Amino acid sequence: MTETPAPHETRYEVPGLEAPVEILVDRWGVPHLYAASRHDLFLAQGFNAARDRLFQLDLWRRRGLGLLAEVFGAEYVEHDRAARLFLYRGDMAEEWAAYGPGTEEMTRAFVAGINAYVALCEAEPGLAPPEFGLLGYAPARWSAEDVPRIRSHGLSYNLQDEVARARTLRDFGPEAEELRKVREPGPHALRVPEGLDLSLIPDDVLRVYELATVAPWAAGSAGPAPRQGLDGSNNWVLAPSRTATGRPLLANDPHRPVSLPSLRYLAHLSAPGLDVIGAGEPALPGISIGHNGRVAFGLTIFPVDQEDLYVYRTRPDAPRAYAYGDGWEEMETVTESIPVRGGPPAEAELCFTRHGPVVRELPEKRAAFAVRAAWLGPGMAPYLGSAGYMGAESADAFTDAMRRWGAPGENQIYATPDGTIGWRPAGRVPVRPNWDGTLPVPGDGRYEWAGFHGPDALPAERAPERGWIATANEMNLPPGYPNDTRTVTYDWYAPTRYDRVAEVLSARDDWTAEGCVRLQSDYVSLPARAALPLLAGLTSDDPRVLTALGLLRDGGWDASLDADSAAAALFEVWYRGHLRPALLREALRPLVPGDRLAEAVARVLPPEAASADARVDLRLFPLATPELLAATLGEAVAAVERLLGPDPAAWAWGTLHRAHLRHPLADKLAEAGDVPWTALGPVPRGGSGDTVGATPYLPDPDFRQTGGASFRMVVDVGAWDSSLVMNSPGQSGDPRSPHHADHFADWAADRAFPLAYTRERVERETTARLLLAPAEGQDRGGPARRRT
Structure with a gap:
């Protein structure tokens, strides 16, 4: 092991602290915070998060x-x-109370810590990340209420599926919709709600919703960009009987857009009664994935349907009135002033119905549309509910805490040193x-929610x-679960990643932490394995x-999408770009007029960046005639030749499929100066959206990886120091820090580092050692001071 250099020490005086706090930063950039009280611990967490991620925090707050x-x-x-339409606008006392004891106090301390560091940057501008100077503005102060009021950073379901389904039914009918997406549990026949006029729903009905929930700078513009990446995850937990050490193992790798800096931030928080380590989102207090020395925990999306689109009939002479019951109701209108740099403030008129924010108005058609979202209610700020479980001292205490969890829906797994393992899905x-x-529903009062199912309505396992237990966002309701009367959702992810994890986990009983890290980067493609038999017996000149x-057939390819594989490059180009569209074209040919066939194919093709569902394709494999297979294979080889040259010996999947991280404001920063630190890579990558090591991508224009697991963790339960972790590209968002991109190469090579506890x-x-001391002779809101 490389010898660790002597720690560099920096001292700060921080207003609001009641006693000194020590922060030890390890060689991998992970801060370990030691405080004498929870108040001081979370204040120090906010201060330290700002020290490493201030520009990211400020951008998160401004966007939200x-x-x-x-x-x-x-x-x-x-x-x-x-x-602003999608902010929480309810009573704050009710909001804080919904999370359980201590959450408000924790959040207020955390925000005070952020503000203390902002004040320090005001006093010493050179400490501020360089983005502020290049873009010509300063970081803002926070209010504690900012944290729970912002909701648009969470993962939400299933509004976009409702609208996509309605559009397909409207334009091409139910048989075409069966080719767009699988519904589970099934078979499940679609029923258009009585009174719903599909023709009223405009194609752009969700533009405002997407503006609110998708980062506007993702495509280098202020307009909404399509959702990119795979917002899924893998996790599994192994009992002692399945491991080499006789200790449980817990693994988790959340899949989100790969970004610079990382979405996640690792930290270790230690105070009397709490000693938790792991990852959360940098703008939120606490830890959501990790362990506390008693319980290990990890999450994946359990895609609870928490959204509905309501369609209203509006009054001809008063388009802000909508039919409800036997009469008319007026929309609530709120006018807000939006400050604008370089110009006068803009006036924004926000409209709300009894169901939620109005996202589209069509007075010429006497129609309006609003979104009802469970995540706009009290206690539903994404991931803030982790405050309730991160200090749990037992498996039972952990599952009890999950009863208050609101959003997003999560598959929570857990393990304790006594060998207990379990699964507890949660979400309102x-x-x-x-x-x-x-599908969307009329907003006239016939389709109302009747509250929420109780937390015990969801299944669980121990x-x-x-x-072993594993989840990967697949339909995991047990046989006999009454989804028809206690509906969770009908829009689940494909089971491909889960099936591969289950196949590998069940084959061994000598698992180690290192073995779990390798499985987190497994690139075997089950769709490839299923498609290869189509080629048996195929001949051609x-x-x-x-x-x-x-x-693909004669070279002994094992269906693994390795970065150095020529077969993997050809398969991905063939399967996604040629075979899948050809099969859908054949299936749609008898269903739609010939002049609309191309439009119909485009409508039912899954989004390329998240096209990780092969179930429709597998159903259509009988349509793959020898002629279709030969034609699509020939087209695919020609495409790869154009991309990689004429010699198959020189082809490699990782030459096409690469990770190339960019700062969210790279284009704006480039206008202000030379900023090479706004990009990392490209580096070759294996896998796809279908593999356990999920690396979804956009083939047009460059096969760039758009999502996956920038953060991975494997907890060795009971031997905590043997746990392994990865957080790419690094812990810090400041390009001047040695921890800005120090993990990028190891992440690309599918490695991990120790999680010291x-x-x-x-x-x-x-x-590095940071010593935070109470500020002497200053009021609690005064500026922090640095003493190096």
Whole structure:
């Protein structure tokens, strides 16, 4: 092991602290915070989060509150208006109470810590991340209420599926919709709600919703960008009977857009009664994935349907009045002023119905549309509910805490040193008495939620005889679960990643933490494995088809999408770009007029960046005639030749498929100066959206990885220092920090580093020591001071 250099020490005086706090930063950039009280611990967490991620925090707050135009100009006014529509606007006392004891106090301390560091940057401008100077503005102060009021950063379901389904039914009918997406549990027949006129729903009905929930800078513009990446995850937990050490193992790798800096931030929080380590989102207090020395915990999305689109009939002479019951109701209108850099404030008119924010109005059609979202209610700020479980001292205490969890829906797994393992899904599930949530509904009062199902309505599992539990966003309701009367959702992710994890986990009983890290980056493609038998017996005189058969069928390819594999490059180009569209074209040919066939194919093709569902394709494999296979293989080889050259020996999947991280404001920063630190890579990547090591991508224009697991963790339960973790590209968002991109190469190579936990191990790995002391002779709101 490389010898750790002597720690560099920095001292700060921080207003609001009641006693000194020590922060030991280890060689991997993970801060270990030691405080004498929870108040001081969370204040120090906010201060330290700002020290490493201040620009990211400021951007998160501005985006969520609708304050981007204040620093970026008028082109962001539309986004700011949309963001303000989706803020929590309820009673704050009810909101804080919904999370359980201590959450408000924790959040107020955390925000005070952020503000203390902002004040320090005001006193010493050179400490502020360089983005502020290049873009010409300063970081803002926070209010504690900012944290729970912002809701648009969470993962939400299933509004976009409702609208996509309605559009397909409207334009091409139910048989075409069966080719767009699988519904589970099934078979499940679609029923258009009585009174719903599909023709009223405009194609752009969700533009405002997408402006509010998708980062506006993702495509280098102020307009909404399509959702990119795979917002899924894998996790599993192994009982002692399945491991080499006789200790449980817990693994988790959340899949979100890969970004610079990382979405996640690792921290170790230690105070009397709490000693928790792991990851959360940097703008939120606490830890959501990790362990506390008693319980290990990890989450994946359990896609509870928490959204509905309501369609209203409006009054001809008063388009802000909508039919409800036997009469008319007026929309509530709120007018807000949006500050605009370089110009006068913009006035934003926000409209709300009894169901939620109005996202589209069509007075010429006497129609309006609003979004009802469970996540806009009290206690539903994404991930803030982790405050309730991160200090749990037992498995039972952990599952009890999950009863208060609101959003997003999560598959929580847990393990304790006594060998207990379990699964507890959580999330607020609306009761829809007379419809199933698969389609929009009229907003006239016939389709109302009747509260929420109780937390015990969801299934759970503990200590299964097989010795392991895994989730990967698949439909995991047990047989006999009454989804028709207690509907969770009908829009689940494909089971592909889960099936592969289950196949590998069940084959061994000598698992180690290192073995789990390897499984987190497993690139075997089950769709490839299923498609290869189609080529058995296929013959051709076409040299390009023969090249394809040589690589895919005759060369012994194991269906693993390795970065150095020529067969993987050809398969991905063939399967996604040629075979899948050809099969859908054949299936749609008898269903739609010939002049609309191309439009129909485009409508039912899954989004490329998240096209990780092969179930429709598998159903259509009988349509793959020898002629279709030969034609699509030839086209695919020609495409790869254009991309990688004529020699198949020089082809490699990782030459096409690469990770290339960019700062969210790279284009704006480039206008202000030379900023090479706004990009990392490209580096070759294996996998796809279908593999356990999920690396979804956009083939147009460059096969760039858009999502996946920038954060991975494997907890060795009981031997905590043997746990492994990865957080790419690094812990810090400041390009001047040595921890800005120090993990990027190891992440790309699918490696991990130790997650030190015991004080002895932490001391051994410490490279920097920060001492935070109460500010002497200053009021609690005064500026912090740095003493180096």
